[in-house]
Ligand SMILES: NC(=O)C1=CN([C@@H]2O[C@H](COP(=O)(O)OP(=O)(O)OC[C@H]3O[C@@H](n4cnc5c(N)ncnc54)[C@H](O)[C@@H]3O)[C@@H](O)[C@H]2O)C=CC1
């Protein structure tokens with residue numbers, strides 16, 4: 001017997017990430033090739049015509065797993081009974097803008113959507129915030145939802161997976177080894193240039209990547225800034241922010257959370273439970289493993305002086321962002 005469809009809400013459905021994301025969800029790449037889905041698409045009133053166009057193309061793919069879809073500009077309708085909510089819709093960064101510039105503009109969206117999720121979504125809804133600044137937007141949605149109290153706070157996550165994937169790609173290029181040979185990369189902190197891609201635990205076919213590369217200057221002066229500033233480099237090159245790679249990372253994040261990682265580490269932005277001294281509730285990139293639809297922060301990793309400094313820098317930025325939205329949260 002076929003499985004009951006899973007309701008997946010996607011905001012910003014008419015946008016460039018939406019255009020890469022929706023087709024892959026409908027084809028089964030996110031929840032599995034035997035899992036039907038119903039897409040619940042949210043966008044602004046002025047984007048409804050474009051959403052209809054995307055739905056026409058989804059129809060034309062004749063995806064066997066696409067069990068239904070709706071388009072709406074009402075968050076209460078979009079999140080109704082959703083088991084997964086992908087919050088993509090927000091204004092993206094243009095050339096020369098930093099993520100901070102987006103903070104106040106996009107923050108309001110996430111109070112409205114956090115409340116709508118809390119009131120209408122499935123009580124175990126898994127939320128991934130992609131729209132930037134994604135860590136703080138996830139924090140805003142979580143805090144707003146906490147006032148209603150139906151959805152566990154730990155279900156509000158932010159997308160650090162693109163940074164994780166970017167770090168893997170840079171290591172593969174540097175060593176000439178396949179991406180699939182690497183394990184145990186971590187990207188700590190904020191999805192911003194302060195993030196800390198940490199290769200100290202990373203192995204390739206069981207060998208230490210740090211020893212293999214054996215070049216601390218490359219690590220500190222090339223690898224870390226290349227990964228941290230990759231978003232800006234894409235904007236510079238394309239004139240638009242990353243979209244297909246962002247959609248791919250969103251698929252990876254939810255797929256691993258939903259189906260498990262078999263012990264592999266993945267980076268997820270999750271509300272801190274106090275691990276590694278990160279204040280509770282701050283949405284922070286941590287190494288996680290996923291099993292049975294739950295994630296768990298990998299514990300007990302040693303933090304040396306350099307790492308402590310980097311982790312504190314990205315934490316301080318997140319604390320400032322939190323301070324910046326305090327008034328919105330009442
Ligand atoms: N966390 C990450 O790694 C990444 C995050 N991003 C972020 O993802 C977001 C979306 O990027 P794109 O798809 O390229 O942008 P886009 O401008 O192409 O699309 C955004 C869509 O969101 C819609 N939208 C705006 N406000 C909305 C609201 N209140 N409710 C529902 N829909 C709304 C717009 O109408 C538009 O259709 C941006 O914030 C961008 O910075 C992008 C790449 C990576």
Ligand SMILES: O=C([O-])CC(=O)C(=O)O
Pocket residue numbers: 092093132162230231232234235241242
């Ligand atoms: O940099 C941006 O604004 C888009 C983004 O988050 C990324 O590509 O990492």
